[in-house]
Amino acid sequence: xxxxxxxxxxxxxxxxxxxxxxxxxxxxxxxxxxxxxxxxxxxxxxxxxxxxxxxxxxxxxxxxxxxxxxxxxxxxxxxxxxxxxxxxxxxxxxxxxxxxxxxxxxxxxxxxxxxxxxxxxxxxxxxxxxxxxxxxxxxxxxxxxxxxxxxxxxxxxxxxxxxxxxx
Numbered sequence: 080x081x082x083x084x085x086x087x088x089x090x091x092x093x094x095x096x097x098x099x100x101x102x103x104x105x106x107x108x109x110x111x112x113x114x115x116x117x118x119x120x121x122x123x124x125x126x127x128x129x130x131x132x133x134x135x136x137x138x139x140x141x142x143x144x145x146x147x148x149x150x151x152x153x154x155x156x157x158x159x160x161x162x163x164x165x166x167x168x169x170x171x172x173x174x175x176x177x178x179x180x181x182x183x184x185x186x187x188x189x190x191x192x193x194x195x196x197x198x199x200x201x202x203x204x205x206x207x208x209x210x211x212x213x214x215x216x217x218x219x220x221x222x223x224x225x226x227x228x229x230x231x232x233x234x235x236x237x238x239x240x241x242x243x244x245x246x
Contacts, residue, residue, distance in 0.1 A: 081142045087130055088137025094127035101127075115163050122155035133211065140211045147203035154195040161187035 087094070101124050108117035126148065133143050165174070165184035178186035 081140075081145060083141045084138040085141060085144065086138050087134045091131055094131055098124065098127040115159070118159045118163075119156065122152055122159065126152065135211065135214060135217055140207075143203075143207060143211055147199045151196055151199045154191050154199060158187050158191035158195070161191065 101120060105117045105121050105124070108114070108120060129148050130139055130144075133139055133148075162184045165182070165187060168174075169183070174183055176183070179190070181189060
């Protein structure tokens with residue numbers, strides 16, 4: 080099930096448009112005072128850019144859509160939901176307990192959103208980098224392109240070194 084690939088080459092423009100719509104939605108929700116709804120929508124802002132950036136030859140592995148992308152998005156949504164819950168539960172009062180020395184609403188944001196998100200993306204990069212983000216054949220193709228550009232620029236430099244007489 081997770082060994083498949085999703086073709087994203089034909090939907091890159093739609094993904095970019097989706098990102099713009101999501102940003103606009105977050106902005107509008109923030110301007111009308113719906114900050115929590117804006118936070119929930121913002122959890123999905125990274126999705127289109129991740130899909131575009133992590134694709135290789137116009138496809139993306141379904142493994143990458145589940146981990147890290149699905150887990151990372153779930154961590155963000157959980158962090159925002161717990162932040163909202165604890166901030167409402169302790170509104171106007173101090174909590175009777177702290178989580179690692181922090182107010183529970185901030186601890187949720189810190190541990191799930193920041194640390195959890197950072198660790199998820201960093202670990203996935205280490206696990207999947209060579210296979211999905213930059214496979215050997217992609218790296219070799221890139222090196223060939225660089226060599227072609229270097230060869231072409233050396234030829235062009237020779238052509239441009241022709242002396243032009245003064246008039």
